[in-house]
Amino acid sequence: SESTYQPCLINLTATSTDGTPTTDALLQCISNSFDSTHTNTNSSIDTFFLLYAASLVFFMQSGFAMISAGCVRINNVQNTLLKNLLDACGASLGFYTVGYAFAYGGTKDATSTTFIGTENFFLAGVENDSFWLFQFAFCATSATIVAGTLAERCQMSAYLAYSIMLAAFVYPVVVHSIWSQAGFLSAHNSNPLWGSGMVDFAGGCVVHLTGGMTALIATIILGPRTGRFYDLRGKVLDKPKEFPGHSLALQCLGTFILWFGWYGFNAGSIISLTLEDNYLVVSHTAINTTLSAAAGCVMTLFLSTVVAERFTGEVTFNLQYAMNGCLSGLVAITAGCSVVESWASIVIGLVAGALYWGCSQLLVKRRIDDAVDAIPVHMVNGIWGSISVGLFAEPNLLQAVYGTSTHVGWFYSWGRGSADAILLACQVVGILFVIGWVVGTMTPFFWLLHYFGYLRADSLEEVVGLDIGYTGAERGGCNKHGNYNEEMDEYLKEYEHRKRERIELKKIRSIPASSIHQERLHGNSYHGRRIITQEMIESLDTIGNNEMVESNNNTSDIANDSAISNGRSHATLSEVA
Numbered sequence: 100s101e102s103t104y105q106p107c108l109i110n111l112t113a114t115s116t117d118g119t120p121t122t123d124a125l126l127q128c129i130s131n132s133f134d135s136t137h138t139n140t141n142s143s144i145d146t147f148f149l150l151y152a153a154s155l156v157f158f159m160q161s162g163f164a165m166i167s168a169g170c171v172r173i174n175n176v177q178n179t180l181l182k183n184l185l186d187a188c189g190a191s192l193g194f195y196t197v198g199y200a201f202a203y204g205g206t207k208d209a210t211s212t213t214f215i216g217t218e219n220f221f222l223a224g225v226e227n228d229s230f231w232l233f234q235f236a237f238c239a240t241s242a243t244i245v246a247g248t249l250a251e252r253c254q255m256s257a258y259l260a261y262s263i264m265l266a267a268f269v270y271p272v273v274v275h276s277i278w279s280q281a282g283f284l285s286a287h288n289s290n291p292l293w294g295s296g297m298v299d300f301a302g303g304c305v306v307h308l309t310g311g312m313t314a315l316i317a318t319i320i321l322g323p324r325t326g327r328f329y330d331l332r333g334k335v336l337d338k339p340k341e342f343p344g345h346s347l348a349l350q351c352l353g354t355f356i357l358w359f360g361w362y363g364f365n366a367g368s369i370i371s372l373t374l375e376d377n378y379l380v381v382s383h384t385a386i387n388t389t390l391s392a393a394a395g396c397v398m399t400l401f402l403s404t405v406v407a408e409r410f411t412g413e414v415t416f417n418l419q420y421a422m423n424g425c426l427s428g429l430v431a432i433t434a435g436c437s438v439v440e441s442w443a444s445i446v447i448g449l450v451a452g453a454l455y456w457g458c459s460q461l462l463v464k465r466r467i468d469d470a471v472d473a474i475p476v477h478m479v480n481g482i483w484g485s486i487s488v489g490l491f492a493e494p495n496l497l498q499a500v501y502g503t504s505t506h507v508g509w510f511y512s513w514g515r516g517s518a519d520a521i522l523l524a525c526q527v528v529g530i531l532f533v534i535g536w537v538v539g540t541m542t543p544f545f546w547l548l549h550y551f552g553y554l555r556a557d558s559l560e561e562v563v564g565l566d567i568g569y570t571g572a573e574r575g576g577c578n579k580h581g582n583y584n585e586e587m588d589e590y591l592k593e594y595e596h597r598k599r600e601r602i603e604l605k606k607i608r609s610i611p612a613s614s615i616h617q618e619r620l621h622g623n624s625y626h627g628r629r630i631i632t633q634e635m636i637e638s639l640d641t642i643g644n645n646e647m648v649e650s651n652n653n654t655s656d657i658a659n660d661s662a663i664s665n666g667r668s669h670a671t672l673s674e675v676a
Contacts (some may be wrong), residue, residue: 395428
C-alpha cells in the first residue's frame, strides 16, 4: 500500500550510498512492515478474544448467585448473595497477590519441573494482563462452587477466609501442576508424565474437582442445616426434611446463565484464536459443550421420572433435577471438550446425568447436606469428565490441540491394535493428586475455623434466618412474605432477647461475644454486634436488675432447643454472674 511503500522508500533512500534503494531492499522492507502489522493484528485479536471469554466466565458468577439464591429459603437470600459476592472479591485479591505467581510465575519456557511458581507476585513482570484476567475468572468459579453447598448455616467471615485461601494457595498449586509448563502432570511439560501428561483442556479437574472436593470437606465439617436430618434433640429423622428453595425461576435463570458462560469457559481455553486451525477447535469445542449439556439434562429427567413413577405411580417431571443434569453434562465435558468427537460428548453427558442423580440420592442417604447439589454436579462429574478423556480422546483432535497423538483414548488404542492406557493412567493420577492436595490442605483449614467458632452460624440465627443476623434485614420485611407463623415469632423474640442479654453482660462483666461452638454463653457470633439498632441500645437503659435476674432463672425452651440442635447446651447467666 502507499502508506507502507513511502516510509520504506524514504528510509532506504536516506541510508543507501547512491541515494537509490535496490528493489530487493525495498521489497524486504515492505515485507517486514506487513509482518509487523500482521503480528500486531493477531495479538489484538487474541487479546480481545481472551477478554471476551474472561467476561463470559466471570458472568457465570451471576449464574451461581441466581442458583444459590433460588435454592435457599426467603430469609437467607440476601446473605447468600452477599457471600457469592465475597467469593469473587476474595478470589480476586488472593489471585492478584500470590495466587497467579504460585500458578504461573516463572514458568514461561520452563525446562524443569517445579511444585509451585516463584515469580510475578502482585503481577510484577506480567506482560499479558488479559491472561491473568481469564485465569482469575476460572479461579473465582472454583471458589464459588463451595458457596451454595454451605448456604443457610455458615458464617460470613468463613466465606471470605476460605475464598482467599483457595484462590491464593490451594487452587494455584493445582493449576501449576496441570496447566503450567513446569507442572509434573502437565501435557505441556518438556518431559511430561509417562510421555503423555494429563489432558484437562478447560478445567474439569483443575476447577470443578477442586471446588467440589472443597465443598464436600466443608459441608462434612460444618454439618447439615438445623432440622434437615435431625430433630432439635439430635435424633435422626425417619425421613429427611426437605428445604425447598423459594424460587425455581431464579434457579432456571441461573442455569441458562451458566450454560451461556460455559461457551467462554470451554471455547476460551484455546487462549489464542489466530494460531493455525484454532478456529476449528473452538467451533468443535462449542458444539461438544452444547451436546453434553443437553444429554445430561435428558438423562437426569428420564431417571427421576422413571423412579418417581415406580414409587408413586404418577409420572412427574422434576425441573430441579433437569437443571442440575444439564450442569452435570457441562462439567463432565469440560476436561475433554476439544479432544473428543461429538458422539462421545453425548455419551459423556448421558453418563454425567446418571452419575449426578445417583450421587445426589447417596448424599441424602449419608446425611450430607448440600443445599444446591454442587458436590454431585462438580466433584463427581469433574472426576468422570477427566476419566472420559482417557477413554474417548481422539487421535487427530489430540494432534491438533496438543501436537501429539502417541497416547490416545483407551478405546482408540484398542482400534490401533494395542491396549495403551497411559493417557487414562495419567488422568487417574491427576484426579488422585487433586483429591489428596485439597483434602490435605482444606481439611485442617475448615477444622480450625470450626474449632475456634468461625465456621458455623449460631443455631438461633439459623432458625430465624441469616438475613436478620448478618445483613440487618428487618423482622417486618420477613413477615410480609408470609413465611413466619406464631412459632417463628417466638424464635424472633428469643433472638432479640438474647442479644439484649449479651449486651448487658458485656457492660457488666466485659464478656466477649462468642459462638456456641466454643461452649460459651449465648451462641451469638461476633457479627451480632453489628446488627443492634440504636433503639435496642437505648432501651437497655430501662432494663432493671430484676428483669435480668428473672431472665437468668428462666432459660427459654426455644434457646435450649436451638442449642441442642447443634450438639451444645447453653450456660445460664447465673453460672457467670
